[in-house]
Amino acid sequence: MIFESLSEKLQNSLDKLRGKGKITEKDLDLALREVRLALLEADVNYKVVKDFISDIKARALGSEVLESLNPGQQVIKIVYDELTNLMGEKEEKLNFSSKPPTIILMCGLQGSGKTTTSGKLAFNLKKQNKRPLLVACDVYRPAAIKQLEVVGEKVGVPVFSMGTNVNPVDIAKAGIEHATKNGNDVVIIDTAGRLHIDTDLMEEIFTIKNVTNPNEILLVLDAMTGQDAVNVAETFNEKLDITGVVLTKMDGDARGGAALSLRSVTHKPIKFVGMGEKLDQLEPFYPDRMASRILGMGDVLGLIEKA
Amino acid sequence: SKTRKNISGKIDDVIRSHRKIDEELFDELEEILITADVGIVSTMKIIENLKEKAKDKNIADPYDIKALLKEEVKNIMLSSVDNNYIKLEPTPSLILVVGVNGVGKTTTIGKLAHNIKISGKSVLLAAGDTFRAAAIDQLMEWGNRANVEVVSHQEGSDPAAVIFDAIKKAKAKNIDVLICDTAGRLHNKSNLMNELNKIFRVVEKEYPEATKEILLVLDATTGQNAINQAKVFKEVSNITGVILTKLDGTAKGGIAIALQAELNLPIKLIGVGEGIEDLQPFDVDIFINSIFE
Numbered sequence A: 001m002i003f004e005s006l007s008e009k010l011q012n013s014l015d016k017l018r019g020k021g022k023i024t025e026k027d028l029d030l031a032l033r034e035v036r037l038a039l040l041e042a043d044v045n046y047k048v049v050k051d052f053i054s055d056i057k058a059r060a061l062g063s064e065v066l067e068s069l070n071p072g073q074q075v076i077k078i079v080y081d082e083l084t085n086l087m088g089e090k091e092e093k094l095n096f097s098s099k100p101p102t103i104i105l106m107c108g109l110q111g112s113g114k115t116t117t118s119g120k121l122a123f124n125l126k127k128q129n130k131r132p133l134l135v136a137c138d139v140y141r142p143a144a145i146k147q148l149e150v151v152g153e154k155v156g157v158p159v160f161s162m163g164t165n166v167n168p169v170d171i172a173k174a175g176i177e178h179a180t181k182n183g184n185d186v187v188i189i190d191t192a193g194r195l196h197i198d199t200d201l202m203e204e205i206f207t208i209k210n211v212t213n214p215n216e217i218l219l220v221l222d223a224m225t226g227q228d229a230v231n232v233a234e235t236f237n238e239k240l241d242i243t244g245v246v247l248t249k250m251d252g253d254a255r256g257g258a259a260l261s262l263r264s265v266t267h268k269p270i271k272f273v274g275m276g277e278k279l280d281q282l283e284p285f286y287p288d289r290m291a292s293r294i295l296g297m298g299d300v301l302g303l304i305e306k307a
Numbered sequence B: 001s002k003t004r005k006n007i008s009g010k011i012d013d014v015i016r017s018h019r020k021i022d023e024e025l026f027d028e029l030e031e032i033l034i035t036a037d038v039g040i041v042s043t044m045k046i047i048e049n050l051k052e053k054a055k056d057k058n059i060a061d062p063y064d065i066k067a068l069l070k071e072e073v074k075n076i077m078l079s080s081v082d083n084n085y086i087k088l089e090p091t092p093s094l095i096l097v098v099g100v101n102g103v104g105k106t107t108t109i110g111k112l113a114h115n116i117k118i119s120g121k122s123v124l125l126a127a128g129d130t131f132r133a134a135a136i137d138q139l140m141e142w143g144n145r146a147n148v149e150v151v152s153h154q155e156g157s158d159p160a161a162v163i164f165d166a167i168k169k170a171k172a173k174n175i176d177v178l179i180c181d182t183a184g185r186l187h188n189k190s191n192l193m194n195e196l197n198k199i200f201r202v203v204e205k206e207y208p209e210a211t212k213e214i215l216l217v218l219d220a221t222t223g224q225n226a227i228n229q230a231k232v233f234k235e236v237s238n239i240t241g242v243i244l245t246k247l248d249g250t251a252k253g254g255i256a257i258a259l260q261a262e263l264n265l266p267i268k269l270i271g272v273g274e275g276i277e278d279l280q281p282f283d284v285d286i287f288i289n290s291i292f293e
């Protein structure tokens, strides 16, 4: 497979550099070509890759890389540092309202994992002694409400629903009233999957946002997403000013370059990652792990330590 | 459609902005292919071939590059696949639908059931996803919409047993086409892939006479990982074709090129929306023409 040999390829081109003593800008370009391919293979957006590589190059040229004894490792270190930086710095927590209930609005494309993630969040919050309420605002997809009900039952969290003949905006409003009356301190609003170019449905969720005034607007994005991730993230962010991202299906073998793309276009934090279909499989996001994963190099740190 | 015109439009822009054929022109064409999710390996191959041919044919005008590129893409797509039709004859036939989580399997089955039903064949559905919350209810709702019966067991039961029952029923009722849903499973989970094997064995053993299609559903929004998915599903089963969904979004579906060219997997259908009518046949010429014209 292509990416199994990536660290080898990188190492080879870097070894060649090392053998040369002092390297030239052209040598550097050759090494960066491998990095570029690695990022593209990981689905990082083409434009993001372009900017990233030119930043790396500028930094490498501006430092002592070219003069150093071990230029290869220096380059890897710069790449890795920049990537980790771009991923965000620390573990990002949820924002809670000082005046309960805290409102969490879920959004994203079809099938990205919104309903499952809503259940996972509810489970998580319940473990922190919160009293969450799930609100079923997907009135379009067949059996979407039933799905949320099953999920709610599995984690022991109540589900508020009004069937499929009521406007999702009204369901959201009524859900919050219901929460206030019943002492639920967090409201998680599950919404229908929608394309970012579907203007009617984007308008709908914009209205849901306006009437519910959420503390968190989480974009749920599939880690397998390709080049289109930037369009999706950008459009959802422009319309809703999202507060964070949940990257799902990270238990797969996708390299997850979408994470880098969406960070660089939205600058919003990735708050959680979905690691499976089960409702306890939600984990915090670790920028450094993501950086290694995107590069396809479990041994990145080892390489750098040798530098 | 809009997304494909984008590719063509971009190619035109690039060509228009170049007076001569140089590295930069090829780089920009490469960019267009990669941003359409064509796949790194296929893209590199296409561009390499393109460079060679441009040189061999002494092409100097960037304008002539477009036709050459079109030919190249068509070549690599057609050289590896015979046709793109779903084979339902002779009846009885069985369609098994597989794929990773959330790609659109159940929805596509609803559309397909409707499609085949109105073509005059009898259809039966099997609710082989017994794992996901309300997956059975979802398929039942599609059964209602398509006016087709659904065989189901309880959530949590053995999917192979559901398929077994459905085959029995299809035989008893002389059903033309049995379509089986399965749970979404990531291809890197060997236990779930093994579960699929059990289903294949039941199908082989209980329905040897049936014409079979094993269709892999891929989400057009997926990037390079779609190739991995296809590779691994192909390893465990005799995948006969691919259904590419969600082409109504802005993802370009360039992965279709890589799937046919690198993996010899014909694209058989495309999903272009959530409605029951939003399923279309895939045709290489139409696909390529709509990219390049």
Ligand SMILES: Nc1nc2c(ncn2[C@@H]2O[C@H](COP(=O)(O)OP(=O)(O)OP(=O)(O)O)[C@@H](O)[C@H]2O)c(=O)[nH]1
Pocket: A108, A109, A110, A111, A112, A113, A114, A115, A116, A117, A138, A141, A144, A191, A192, A193, A194, A220, A248, A249, A250, A251, A252, A273, A274, A275, A276, A277, B101, B102, B132, B184, B186
């Ligand atoms: N392996 C894995 N599967 C996941 C994960 N998150 C969600 N899924 C699966 O992905 C599929 C879609 O999940 P849903 O929660 O229904 O997605 P959704 O965004 O609500 O879908 P729509 O409402 O149709 O737009 C289901 O099969 C889930 O079990 C994850 O982190 N890992």
Ligand SMILES: Nc1nc2c(ncn2[C@@H]2O[C@H](COP(=O)(O)OP(=O)(O)OP(=O)(O)O)[C@@H](O)[C@H]2O)c(=O)[nH]1
Pocket: A110, A111, A141, A193, A195, B099, B100, B101, B102, B103, B104, B105, B106, B107, B108, B129, B132, B135, B182, B183, B184, B185, B245, B246, B247, B248, B249, B270, B271, B272, B273, B274, B278
């Ligand atoms: N826009 C668009 N949405 C689609 C298309 N096909 C399916 N969907 C949507 O994608 C989501 C997931 O579809 P499902 O049919 O549940 O997918 P699945 O593969 O059966 O999912 P699991 O069984 O959970 O693995 C739903 O919201 C569908 O309405 C399509 O062609 N275009």
Ligand SMILES: [Mg+2]
Pocket: A114, A115, A116, A138, A144, A190, A191, A192, A193
């Ligand atoms: Mg949902």
Ligand SMILES: [Mg+2]
Pocket: B105, B106, B107, B129, B135, B181, B182, B183, B184
């Ligand atoms: Mg399904």
